[in-house]
Amino acid sequence: MAKDFNQILKEKGYKFTTQRQYVFDVVTENQGSHLNSQEIFECVRNKYPDIGVATVYRTLGLLEDMGLIYGVDFNDGYRRYDIVKDPEAHRHHHLICLECGSIQEVEEDLLGAIEENIQKNNKFKVVNHRVKFYGYCDVCQKKMDTNRL
Amino acid sequence: MAKDFNQILKEKGYKFTTQRQYVFDVVTENQGSHLNSQEIFECVRNKYPDIGVATVYRTLGLLEDMGLIYGVDFNDGYRRYDIVKDPEAHRHHHLICLECGSIQEVEEDLLGAIEENIQKNNKFKVVNHRVKFYGYCDVCQKKMDTNRL
């Protein structure tokens, strides 16, 4: 895996550095957690105490440009990142709990029909989409039900 | 309309002020433009030069809380606002052009089926959703086609 990453960097003409490896590792290890830049910074600092914030930000931008990770904005003031598993079509949606703020991913993609409609009616060529569902997760629903008794 | 707004404020226990009126007016007049906070500030300043940024931010937050406007984040570093036309269900999606950055709205909502699935499979109670389609608008598609000749 380390080798792969090294390889990818070289192919794109970038140098391999320990810092980049660690940033990538942290995001990989926390797949699905959507860590924000600062959390990633903290995590990397555990393994590599001398890393600077700037490097983390620069690396995250780099990895995003290379298509290895993607950034999302959940309107909480942070930019959050996660791995791109399938570079061709990261077709998944996010379920954001309004109570606890947890974020889970849903894999299904049923937007094909909608995209076709948009293509037809609005002459807009859809390349990608990002869907966020706001609501209440299982845990919070149960908590809320209990409290209501 | 001015009267209405005055009324709404009072009902919620807020005071009517010229500044609030102007902020609301600007957002209303620019329906569909998704102005960001600074743009709104500039617009209001044309009519009311003494307004401060803080007031605009505070008012936008207030109006959003009251459900009169809604804020969206298009990952461009700004929080953007637009009017809520139908308070019950602002079921519309955004088409964001990757070329020119234009944003148009689509009214259709075909997410019912998807939400049902999510409810079933993830035990997540969907309350609202936000969908963004990224792609190329009609104008840019044509431009790009022309340049490719």
Next chain:
DNA sequence: CTCCATGCAAACACTTTGCAATCCG
């Protein structure tokens, strides 16, 4: 007259940038 609301400027929080030192290849 009593607070709520405002304007100003300072404070914030996250991110970016400039630059000399450092490391990869």
Next chain:
DNA sequence: CGGATTGCAAAGTGTTTGCATGGAG
């Protein structure tokens, strides 16, 4: 070695906050 990359701190951005003044009810 030579240029890409880093760390640091300073500078940027958009937004929020503290506080005295001002205006709505």
